Amino acid sequence: AIQILGSINIDLIASVAALPRPGETVLAHETVRLPGGKGANQAVAAARMGGSAAMLAAVGRDEAGGWMIGNLRAEGVDVSGVQALDEVATGTAFIAVDASAENQIIVAAGANARIEPRLLLPPAVDTRVLLAQLEVPVATILAFFTAAGAKGRCRLLNAAPALPEAAALFAETDILVVNQHELVHYLGRSHAPAGPEEALAARALLTAPDQVVVVTLGAGGAVAVRIDGHFHAPAVPVVPVDTIGAGDCFVGALAALLDEGRSVEAALPVANVAAALCTLARGAAPAMPRRAAVEAFLDG
Ligand code: ADP
Numbered sequence: 001a002i003q004i005l006g007s008i009n010i011d012l013i014a015s016v017a018a019l020p021r022p023g024e025t026v027l028a029h030e031t032v033r034l035p036g037g038k039g040a041n042q043a044v045a046a047a048r049m050g051g052s053a054a055m056l057a058a059v060g061r062d063e064a065g066g067w068m069i070g071n072l073r074a075e076g077v078d079v080s081g082v083q084a085l086d087e088v089a090t091g092t093a094f095i096a097v098d099a100s101a102e103n104q105i106i107v108a109a110g111a112n113a114r115i116e117p118r119l120l121l122p123p124a125v126d127t128r129v130l131l132a133q134l135e136v137p138v139a140t141i142l143a144f145f146t147a148a149g150a151k152g153r154c155r156l157l158n159a160a161p162a163l164p165e166a167a168a169l170f171a172e173t174d175i176l177v178v179n180q181h182e183l184v185h186y187l188g189r190s191h192a193p194a195g196p197e198e199a200l201a202a203r204a205l206l207t208a209p210d211q212v213v214v215v216t217l218g219a220g221g222a223v224a225v226r227i228d229g230h231f232h233a234p235a236v237p238v239v240p241v242d243t244i245g246a247g248d249c250f251v252g253a254l255a256a257l258l259d260e261g262r263s264v265e266a267a268l269p270v271a272n273v274a275a276a277l278c279t280l281a282r283g284a285a286p287a288m289p290r291r292a293a294v295e296a297f298l299d300g
Pocket of ligand 1: 179180216217218219220221222235236237238240243245246248250272275279
């Protein structure tokens with residue numbers, strides 16, 4: 001099983017002809033509310049891959065929180081560790097998208113910022129993977145990864161969005177997943193790695209001999225970087241419709257595959273298929289592929 005400590009958001013998306021300038025008001029021609037938050041997106045991706053996923057998270061005691069809990073439950077995610085907190089709103093991303101798909105996003109963390117170590121529950125006995133991203137407090141992630149019983153399980157950290165203080169978690173992480181932008185941030189460099197060879201600079205982030213850094217490279221696939229070697233899995237050639245959620249899909253699928261006992265190297269090509277299929281549909285959670293679709297692609 002997979003225990004996921006992470007964010008739950010609602011995404012309020014307004015489609016506009018042109019993004020507003022400071023002081024300007026523009027009219028939206030379409031608005032939509034979608035399930036979001038990296039934690040929730042990755043939980044859905046893992047569950048659709050066939051993983052048994054349990055979330056540790058917080059929402060407000062409001063309609064949006066109830067809606068998200070219902071969405072997750074409908075996906076088969078165990079929500080018994082999701083708390084509804086008083087006096088705080090469910091996390092909300094306010095997103096404006098213009099005609100050329102350029103966007104502006106404001107995130108109100110809401111209840112996600114209030115997940116304290118005391119809200120953590122011990123993992124189920126069959127939990128092999130502990131997964132976190134950086135949309136909840138770093139101190140709570142540290143408590144999650146250092147709790148009794150955490151070591152010995154696979155601690156998977158998607159260090160996104162890039163946050164300077166997250167580096168303190170790396171020594172307590174078994175598998176670190178970053179995209180190119182995050183890699184550049186954590187390395188303190190100015191330009192993104194152009195390909196798998198340059199991604200080997202990720203070695204500088206390793207703190208122990210058996211750790212792995214997985215760098216996702218968009219249309220370049222993904223590379224697993226170890227202290228003494230690396231493995232590159234090229235992306236699946238697709239013509240993306242919408243790459244929103246591809247990173248979350250990759251991480252959630254990776255968690256489910258690791259939970260089955262696969263090695264990182266064996267999991268990467270399959271996670272690439274899942275993430276590529278995710279780019280063929282709009283949105284994040286709604287676009288996560290089911291295991292059967294991933295297997296059908298691999299077979300044929
Ligand atoms: P993020 O979504 O965090 O920016 P990436 O762009 O690296 O992360 O994408 C994550 C994964 O999604 C990649 O490793 C790859 O498997 C898949 N992916 C993303 N873009 C494409 C693409 N254009 N073609 C095929 N696969 C893609």
